[in-house]
Amino acid sequence: MTWVTDDNVALLTDLYELTMAASYHAHGMNDQATFDLFVRQLPQQRKFLISCGIEQALDYLDHLHFNNDAISYLRSLGMFEEGFLRYLAGLEFTGEVRAVPEGEAVFDGEPILSVTAPLIEAQIVETFLLNCIMFETMIASKAARVNIAARGRRFVDFSLRRDQGADAGLRAARASFIGGAAASSNVLAGKVFGIPVNGTMAHSYVMAFEDEVKAFRCFLRDFPKDAVLLIDTFDVEEGARSAAQVANELASEGVTLSGVRIDSGDLATLTFSVRKILDESGLGQVQIVLSGDLDEYRIEALIEEGVPVDAFGVGTQMGTSGDAPSLGGAYKLVEDVHGPKIKLSTGKATLPGRKQVYRVSGGRGYAHDVIALEDEASPGGLPLLQQVMAGGRRCGEREQLAAVQRRCSNTLASLPEGLRSLDSSAEVYPVRHSPKLEGLIRRMQSEAG
Amino acid sequence: MTWVTDDNVALLTDLYELTMAASYHAHGMNDQATFDLFVRQLPQQRKFLISCGIEQALDYLDHLHFNNDAISYLRSLGMFEEGFLRYLAGLEFTGEVRAVPEGEAVFDGEPILSVTAPLIEAQIVETFLLNCIMFETMIASKAARVNIAARGRRFVDFSLRRDQGADAGLRAARASFIGGAAASSNVLAGKVFGIPVNGTMAHSYVMAFEDEVKAFRCFLRDFPKDAVLLIDTFDVEEGARSAAQVANELASEGVTLSGVRIDSGDLATLTFSVRKILDESGLGQVQIVLSGDLDEYRIEALIEEGVPVDAFGVGTQMGTSGDAPSLGGAYKLVEDVHGPKIKLSTGKATLPGRKQVYRVSGGRGYAHDVIALEDEASPGGLPLLQQVMAGGRRCGEREQLAAVQRRCSNTLASLPEGLRSLDSSAEVYPVRHSPKLEGLIRRMQSEAG
Numbered sequence: 046m047t048w049v050t051d052d053n054v055a056l057l058t059d060l061y062e063l064t065m066a067a068s069y070h071a072h073g074m075n076d077q078a079t080f081d082l083f084v085r086q087l088p089q090q091r092k093f094l095i096s097c098g099i100e101q102a103l104d105y106l107d108h109l110h111f112n113n114d115a116i117s118y119l120r121s122l123g124m125f126e127e128g129f130l131r132y133l134a135g136l137e138f139t140g141e142v143r144a145v146p147e148g149e150a151v152f153d154g155e156p157i158l159s160v161t162a163p164l165i166e167a168q169i170v171e172t173f174l175l176n177c178i179m180f181e182t183m184i185a186s187k188a189a190r191v192n193i194a195a196r197g198r199r200f201v202d203f204s205l206r207r208d209q210g211a212d213a214g215l216r217a218a219r220a221s222f223i224g225g226a227a228a229s230s231n232v233l234a235g236k237v238f239g240i241p242v243n244g245t246m247a248h249s250y251v252m253a254f255e256d257e258v259k260a261f262r263c264f265l266r267d268f269p270k271d272a273v274l275l276i277d278t279f280d281v282e283e284g285a286r287s288a289a290q291v292a293n294e295l296a297s298e299g300v301t302l303s304g305v306r307i308d309s310g311d312l313a314t315l316t317f318s319v320r321k322i323l324d325e326s327g328l329g330q331v332q333i334v335l336s337g338d339l340d341e342y343r344i345e346a347l348i349e350e351g352v353p354v355d356a357f358g359v360g361t362q363m364g365t366s367g368d369a370p371s372l373g374g375a376y377k378l379v380e381d382v383h384g385p386k387i388k389l390s391t392g393k394a395t396l397p398g399r400k401q402v403y404r405v406s407g408g409r410g411y412a413h414d415v416i417a418l419e420d421e422a423s424p425g426g427l428p429l430l431q432q433v434m435a436g437g438r439r440c441g442e443r444e445q446l447a448a449v450q451r452r453c454s455n456t457l458a459s460l461p462e463g464l465r466s467l468d469s470s471a472e473v474y475p476v477r478h479s480p481k482l483e484g485l486i487r488r489m490q491s492e493a494g
Numbered sequence: 495m496t497w498v499t500d501d502n503v504a505l506l507t508d509l510y511e512l513t514m515a516a517s518y519h520a521h522g523m524n525d526q527a528t529f530d531l532f533v534r535q536l537p538q539q540r541k542f543l544i545s546c547g548i549e550q551a552l553d554y555l556d557h558l559h560f561n562n563d564a565i566s567y568l569r570s571l572g573m574f575e576e577g578f579l580r581y582l583a584g585l586e587f588t589g590e591v592r593a594v595p596e597g598e599a600v601f602d603g604e605p606i607l608s609v610t611a612p613l614i615e616a617q618i619v620e621t622f623l624l625n626c627i628m629f630e631t632m633i634a635s636k637a638a639r640v641n642i643a644a645r646g647r648r649f650v651d652f653s654l655r656r657d658q659g660a661d662a663g664l665r666a667a668r669a670s671f672i673g674g675a676a677a678s679s680n681v682l683a684g685k686v687f688g689i690p691v692n693g694t695m696a697h698s699y700v701m702a703f704e705d706e707v708k709a710f711r712c713f714l715r716d717f718p719k720d721a722v723l724l725i726d727t728f729d730v731e732e733g734a735r736s737a738a739q740v741a742n743e744l745a746s747e748g749v750t751l752s753g754v755r756i757d758s759g760d761l762a763t764l765t766f767s768v769r770k771i772l773d774e775s776g777l778g779q780v781q782i783v784l785s786g787d788l789d790e791y792r793i794e795a796l797i798e799e800g801v802p803v804d805a806f807g808v809g810t811q812m813g814t815s816g817d818a819p820s821l822g823g824a825y826k827l828v829e830d831v832h833g834p835k836i837k838l839s840t841g842k843a844t845l846p847g848r849k850q851v852y853r854v855s856g857g858r859g860y861a862h863d864v865i866a867l868e869d870e871a872s873p874g875g876l877p878l879l880q881q882v883m884a885g886g887r888r889c890g891e892r893e894q895l896a897a898v899q900r901r902c903s904n905t906l907a908s909l910p911e912g913l914r915s916l917d918s919s920a921e922v923y924p925v926r927h928s929p930k931l932e933g934l935i936r937r938m939q940s941e942a943g
Contacts, residue, residue: 046500046550046553046554046557047664047686048497048498048499048500048661049497049660049661049663049664049682050497051495051497053682053685054660054682056681056682056685057654057660057663057664057681057682058680058681058682059652059654059655059679059680059681059693060679060680060681060684060691060692060693061679061693061694061695061696062693062696063681063693064693064695064713064716064717065695065696065698065699067716068699068712068713068716068717069702071712071716072712078702101495104495105495108495114685115685118681118684118685119681122684122691124717124720164702168696168698168699171655171696171698172654175655176654176655176656176657176659176660176663177659177660179655179656180657180658203508205506205507205508205621205625206508206620206621206624206625206628206823207624207625207628207820208625208629209629209657209658209659209662209666209814210625210658210659210661210664210665211498211503211506211622211659211661212497212498212659212660212661212662213658213659213661214498214506214625215496215498215506215659216659217658230508230509230510231506231507231508231509232505232506232507232509232512232567232568233502233503233505233506233507235509235567235571236502236505236563236564236567237496242509242571243509244508244509244510244511244513245510246510246513246514247510247511247514247617248826248827249514249529249620249826249827250514250517250617252827252835252837253518253523253527253613253827253830263517263520263521264513267513267516267517267520268513268517268573271573278837278838279838279942280838361820361822364820365814365819365820366819367819367820370814370815370816370819371656371810371813371814371816373810374655377697377698378697378698378701378702381702386701388697388701388727389727389728389729493728
């Protein structure tokens, strides 16, 4: 079947990127321009986002090319001049990219990534950059919220079957790991990214045997160290007793039951009962894993009830960010050879000029951010945008995923307490404009009329 | 960068599929088994779903193989016996698949796809089948709702930048075309699926020129037949006047303005003003395209207000199905060599046995469906599940996408009127169980406890 790969991804773009490019080409408009990628307004249910997807964006820019197949298809549309098609056939990305490192918190209006390149190059990469960065940022942000809600308990990405297609499956595992997941059920993500893989068993496994005890006995013998038994195929408490019986029966063979999983029913009540059954069977070390439509809200509620849970599997909500299933990402022209640019559409205004974002700490964590023009003196704080590509080539080494996960963990620990609350009515992180940026905006607004 | 392709997609699975398979292999459990894929309960905001993603599922089953790289990675996990890895290295899918044709409406609990194969083969394909069929079904269903709301007006898939990754972008274009979209902005989808591609221009294009009039003049000359000008970069009415001025100025050059697009602001009010400006400039044939966070609800409201709109671009909501961003798809063992199987978990019961779904019409459209056992006499109506794969090979030809789109259009026209309403409180389509299926469920429930 047809998959998106390095060979065809150049065409994974909105047609208008190419018609605009053709027009720029026809008019010799290909001077350097700067575009910022940012989220204008965070969804109501989000008080921070976690930068993610930058790696994939750089890989894309690094390999961008239109092959013969692509050019032939574009020719068949009958819309493009041969001169433009020839130009496209030789096109490579030669620009500069600055980005907020993956795993770092970002807020409303702050550039997550900024591209400076000849206008045509900068324009045609828009669609893919939005697609990849917004999706991964959405998932990493969701995972970070689950991370906060789980208060140190392990959680595992179970989203693959709910993810939106194959590529989303692979990227969701990566993004949720960055947000704090301990592992993923996704085997390919394990292979590609080195993420620990994790799994239990399905109800169909239990149903494929004559009874639950036989199923548990087989599985425990086959996986004598890491088995997690699913105990809700028929009756959860009965399932817990069967698991305990089999674990004790096979202990003499050197088999250790690692955990049990409950995937349905009243999880709070059942977990208390199951903990009791396990403890009374001398299996105090056996962990209880919960799953079944969990998200950060349900996890927080379970923990607040004191439910004796050890780990969570988070599927659908991890993969779809159900309470905020899209981010309104924008990729806007902010400067060209004629100077800063501003857009004034109702509710869709942009911040003009090449910018830097400074994060100012105070007390025990982050205090506020300042969006400033790139060429003004630092208002204090740490600059977030780092140069990651120059002349179309990556700067520096690829980061280890574990290092990115640690960065995210540090950034979460530095957020003001109110931002770590799931309550959507609580405080908003202060993002200020530097006086010079504010002055530029006012001047351009008044010039525009 | 690493993409999912035919070569590695076998690993795009939950680890537990492989641990269960290893256990089945160790115990010689590999007799024929039947699994049904279905949505247990439709989201509250959906009264029907449109079957989609079957083609991709069949392609996957057709090509399924674990290559040397995959086997080496699995070996490195230290969980699997060599005998099982050898078995996996030689594995192909050899089973039978029945499915509801793409484009056809399906309802709660009805199998969309049913797999009969040796147990291990049937089990390990679960994760991918859910991932691909549920996503595409969700998008086709969303598009079908937009289709109904648009009441014959064109709508175009603008979702690519909001889709969840690259593969989702490609599949969302296909699924939304099946649901009734006239075109997609996604160029690769045009190439791969032959979907018409469509596009206008971005705000950045207008901003790259000295002023709007110059931008419009260039673009119209460059695309003298199909240009749609984006008129909301600065002020919409001013933009409409500029578009009209340029269209009339260039008419003598044989240039025809096709349309204008409004992407922000109060769309209803602005569309009335813009229509007036265009008409007064003798441009009655110039179409108005609306976009900007549209979905079926907003489209219905605009049309009910009598807004003179000709076409819609639907992006974020098409690609994420924001009001119902996931489907609770299940893939369950329903029969094996020992007979029908049932699962009794709270709220997650399954319908036992190999089944067929019959659609009974009456009056002017569909009246109700009956889920029956496969071997019972037809209760009347048309059987929905068709055999699409036998012995691991596809049956019949690939369908043309246009034919699938027509099937969807016919199925939508046959839905009871209440089901075509966006009001989530309205009628529910009747899905009945045949007496023989109901008898089997009761017998198995009473045997279980």
